[in-house]
Amino acid sequence: MTDFNWTRDQFHLPQGMIYLDGNSLGPLPKMAPARVMEMMENEWGEQLIAGWNASGWMAQPTRVGDRIARLIGAEKGHVVMGDTLSIKVFQALAAALKLNPDRKVILSDSGNFPSDLYMAEGLVNLLGNGLELRIVAPEEVEDAITDEIAVTLITEVGYTTGRKHDMAKLTAKAHEHGVITVWDLAHSAGAIPVDLAGAGADFAVGCTYKYLNGGPGAPAFIYVAPRHAKTAQPALAGWLGHARPFAFEQGYDAGKGIERMRVGTPPVLHLTALEVALDVWDKVDMADVRARSIALCERFIAGVEEHCPQLSLCSPRDSDLRGSQVSFRFEHGYAVIQALIADGVIGDFRAPDVMRFGFTPLYTSEKDVDEAVGVLTRILRGALWDRPEFLERKAVT
Numbered sequence: 085m086t087d088f089n090w091t092r093d094q095f096h097l098p099q100g101m102i103y104l105d106g107n108s109l110g111p112l113p114k115m116a117p118a119r120v121m122e123m124m125e126n127e128w129g130e131q132l133i134a135g136w137n138a139s140g141w142m143a144q145p146t147r148v149g150d151r152i153a154r155l156i157g158a159e160k161g162h163v164v165m166g167d168t169l170s171i172k173v174f175q176a177l178a179a180a181l182k183l184n185p186d187r188k189v190i191l192s193d194s195g196n197f198p199s200d201l202y203m204a205e206g207l208v209n210l211l212g213n214g215l216e217l218r219i220v221a222p223e224e225v226e227d228a229i230t231d232e233i234a235v236t237l238i239t240e241v242g243y244t245t246g247r248k249h250d251m252a253k254l255t256a257k258a259h260e261h262g263v264i265t266v267w268d269l270a271h272s273a274g275a276i277p278v279d280l281a282g283a284g285a286d287f288a289v290g291c292t293y294k295y296l297n298g299g300p301g302a303p304a305f306i307y308v309a310p311r312h313a314k315t316a317q318p319a320l321a322g323w324l325g326h327a328r329p330f331a332f333e334q335g336y337d338a339g340k341g342i343e344r345m346r347v348g349t350p351p352v353l354h355l356t357a358l359e360v361a362l363d364v365w366d367k368v369d370m371a372d373v374r375a376r377s378i379a380l381c382e383r384f385i386a387g388v389e390e391h392c393p394q395l396s397l398c399s400p401r402d403s404d405l406r407g408s409q410v411s412f413r414f415e416h417g418y419a420v421i422q423a424l425i426a427d428g429v430i431g432d433f434r435a436p437d438v439m440r441f442g443f444t445p446l447y448t449s450e451k452d453v454d455e456a457v458g459v460l461t462r463i464l465r466g467a468l469w470d471r472p473e474f475l476e477r478k479a480v481t
């Protein structure tokens with residue numbers, strides 16, 4: 085049984101702040117500064133170049149990948165860290181297309197994060213040759229999987245509404261039709277139980293700065309199913325994905341298994357911070373996280389619907405169909421979110437009118453939920469959001 089009092093105590097949560105934005109950026113693990121400082125002083129500082137071997141920096145991307153594998157139901161040895169999620173989307177998609185060379189359609193949905201769609205669009209333009217990106221509504225994905233599709237590029241939990249696709253069902257249908265699947269787990273990893281191996285997913289990618297609490301800019305991960313490990317071509321063929329990087333050969337020879345999805349030098353400082361966050365995750369059971377996440381989300385929905393009739397729920401009401409966030413639509417949502425932030429309740433806004441709140445059981449309590457509902461109610465009843473400083477748009481929302 086996960087001890088959520090213990091997990092909460094592992095994070096630095098600023099005084100007076102109720103943080104409901106862990107779906108965008110998770111908080112700082114308390115042990116991270118000391119560990120990163122120790123790494124800098126004792127490893128980087130004292131060992132310099134020897135640190136690649138002596139401190140195991142070179143093996144860090146697969147070592148950390150294995151720790152993440154448990155949280156996403158992946159087989160050991162099939163997840164590697166590196167680059168940003170957008171880059172990993174490109175890499176997975178390119179590799180998946182190569183496995184289905186006679187087909188010309190990438191299928192995605194309009195609920196997907198723009199960067200995924202842009203990456204697919206970029207690849208379509210680059211490869212040409214009649215390749216097409218087809219975007220359907222999220223609820224139409226299942227019917228749109230046909231023998232025509234080469235690859236599905238689906239984000240399991242949508243970033244605006246938190247709507248959750250049925251990974252096992254869609255993957256099974258994809259395989260019936262000879263389609264390769266790429267799953268984006270940005271809003272799934274650490275948010276809901278994921279079973280990549282059980283679902284038979286082909287490729288998966290995700291980030292580590294949201295629910296996994298790796299810090300701003302923490303590296304992404306990529307998963308390649310064991311059955312594709314020897315055949316998947318990385319497309320972004322960097323030297324550290326080569327079978328013999330230190331032979332400095334002129335031609336590319338893809339590395340063994342998941343190693344080939346490495347590109348260049350790993351972000352050691354950031355992987356070190358992420359490892360501290362994973363020390364907390366090592367003591368967490370995803371089934372407990374899911375149960376508590378559902379309870380927190382339902383408590384928030386009930387409170388908001390009782391006290392804030394101006395807002396309309398745009399996340400699925402059925403928790404089976406939802407990730408670990410709750411979104412409401414409101415015409416003046418942007419200003420309301422700014423007023424909430426000014427009052428210490430941190431949510432975020434997604435255009436055109438979505439107010440988004442992430443629920444992260446590792447450090448969010450029932451008391452936080454009730455207090456957030458109270459502040460929101462006060463802001464809406466008094467129209468306290470209707471002030472120039474809350475209406476003015478900021479660069480990052």
Ligand SMILES: Cc1ncc(COP(=O)(O)O)c(C=O)c1O
Binds near residue numbers: 270291
């Ligand atoms: C679903 C999804 N895909 C891709 C990205 C882009 O990730 P990154 O900025 O790390 O490349 C994000 C978030 O930014 C996301 O939520």
Ligand SMILES: Nc1c(O)cccc1C(=O)C[C@H](N)C(=O)O
Binds near residue numbers: 107108109197243480
């Ligand atoms: N990655 C982000 C960033 O660098 C700045 C601000 C926000 C983000 C995000 O992660 C956005 C996020 N993917 C979303 O779901 O909206």
